[in-house]
Amino acid sequence: MTGQFPALPRWSIAALIALAFACASGTASAQTIQTSVPHAILVDADTHSVLFEKDADAPAVPASTVKIMTAEVVFNELAEGRIKLDDQFLITENAWRTGGAPARSSSMFAAVNSRVRVEDLIRGLVIDSGNDAAIALAEGIAGSEGAFATLMMKRGRDLGLTQSVFTNSWGKDDPEQRVSPREMTILAAHVIATYPEYYKYFAEKEFTWNKIKQTNRNPLLTMDIGADGLKTGNIDASGYGLVGSAVQNGQRLILALYGAASAKERAEEARKLLQWGFRSFDSKTIFAAGETVGYAKVYGGVSFEAPLVAEHEVKILVPRVGGEKFTGRIVYDGPLMAPVAAGKEVARLKIFRGSTEVLDLPLKTAAAVEVGSLPRRAMDAGLEYIGDLFRKYVGSKLDKKYVANQ
Template sequence: MGRMSPAVLAGCSTSADSTLAVQSVMSRIGIALIVVGLSAAWSGARAQAVQTNIPHAILIDSDTRSVLFEKNADEPVVPASTVKVMTAEIVFHEITAGRIKLDDELPISENAWRYGGAPSRGSSMFAPLNSKARVEDLIRGLVIVSGNDAAIALAEGVAGSEGAFATLMMKRGSELGLTHSTFTNPWGRDDPEQKVSPRDMTTLANHVIQTYPDFYKYFGEKEFTFNKIKQTNRNPLLAMSIGADGLKTGNINASGYGLIGSAVQNGQRLVLALYGAPDAKSRAEEARKLFLWGFRSFEAKTIFEPGETIGNAKVFGGEESSVPLVAQGAVKVLVPRTPGEKLTAKVVYKGPLIAPVASGSDVARLQVFRGATQVLDLPLQTAAAVAVGSLPRRAMDAGLEYGGDLFRKLIKKQ
């Protein structure tokens, strides 16, 4: 399949093989849609789908953010120790901002020692009571051996208390777009209010991988020795020769066995989140199966080049009646190597936009679907500025909008 012509999204089909359905702007509802078929060349027999008995799972491509497989990916699950990826992200963010350093020493409070250390009989780096530990050692204790004491000590060192750190987790989660997750503690303690979605956790993991490569390496270290106690990494994927290099496992009674993992083969990175496995063995086996299937079954296709117009958003009261929309870079999507479901796309924005409109403003999103599965969702920006139009132009736009509103009301009554 060739790349899709911008003219198609503008409403002028250039190919008899393309399917096109343009929905009118619904400004009073606040949504505008442009929908177009992308996949004349991919509309043959369905690609063979992988199956898993894990109740919650999602596999994405790191570079394109394409979804390769999903199963109940937006349903809330108990994260257990996989929540420590969020704890690590905040610590990495604080280091990057210069507020803490790897060589800083943080105290091991009685709270950290009693509820996360040796007396707790949970996963621990065995930091002694009232001692101090370097931030770098605490990071290793957090992500390699899943130390609850490390998580608590880092939370207290960054925010002053676990509760204050939980507030920071919620704020940071909102900034990262984790819209289906609620955080209440930094180490995965059982709490009915602490829930995440598998999709959010792949978003979080991919952000950590791409934003903090110098810190992400800690997740792949095979062992960690602290206080003369040597422990191995709890991630079973690291020993499977599938290219795995991080992230975290988790397991408490309320969660079953969960995992967030990433692997690289031939320059392609995949990120996986799965939750609810009945035991550690099936968690590892199903994760391995999904990774190998993903690497074997898909290839990247570019559907828009950098700077290429993807669609146009209507503008109210401007010198121009519309503004072109572009992505920040090339738009790529993972497609089955064998013929599969059709790809469709839609541009979604709240409109019409009100002039003046600045160039480079995030005003829309491009959403791409493979069959019923949404495989891509990325922001679109205005490619140009639109100044306020003349008084006659604004009056004409107001009249058209008023007429459209009357028409919509008439249709609704029928």
């Protein structure tokens, strides 16, 4: 029977939430700060709220910030037990010549044909930004740079990075290798939350290998702002980029910016945005964990709808000065078809500050909805048929009106 029905449309419930935190003086815009860099986004790690963004979905050349994805693959291999920190990988001729001393690029200066512990290669990767370390890790894990790039892409898609494309482990200029600044904050948040025992390497301020001491290239680590990671990047095609994170008073912010004109501009703009973020917002809880957020329509069930809940407490950051109006939507493919199991992820909660989407979280069904009686299913079929006719009729009228106005 279900195969005879038309394709189900995408439904959205608009204005689910009207959250007004306005002062008596009136509503002011939260995004009052400006930045000179062309691409930037600042995110609160706990609430996932977007505090600031500027062209954050445009494709950017990652340069060495791609090494965060390289590190994620390495950390995942460690977590899965496929490699160990004490394992030793060979510094091949390719790793040495392409990314080592002969290349005259960022390097940990590992000797050709030497064997280096994975832990030391990680330090060479994230502290020295060593291209030789990145290539050695790629070859040691996957057998070749190309095979490792395939792993990077798979891990990226598994983590929900749908726009970013990874083609090499060290940030070599490649017209196909591009990242979204927004997705780089998602990647950084994942690395920080999932691998605390390995994330610590990003905070180390220096590393010595082959009697050569190098300081961490992340300028945030020398500032008194609570920074503890992640990576910088710079090649001619990218300008100066940075993905960084800092913690103050228990609050963690994550920043991605790309296209700065100089290392100085990159450092100054990163500091400015982080300091602004820490002093400009307060956290507000809008739904407790397990609290019903809304409902999804159900077709052919004992109930017309299924309650939806968030797995964790839902919080947003609200400007301390002025006020801001937030609106929310529940978005899902529906109506859902009975039977509907409890605990199934079927929708997303999207919260907007003005026109800016500041939160996007999954929602699950709080209770099961069993298949309804034959009369109930017949009634649902009739309602769906009438609704489909109405949508087709209204759509055809709108199309004709649009054509007539050309």
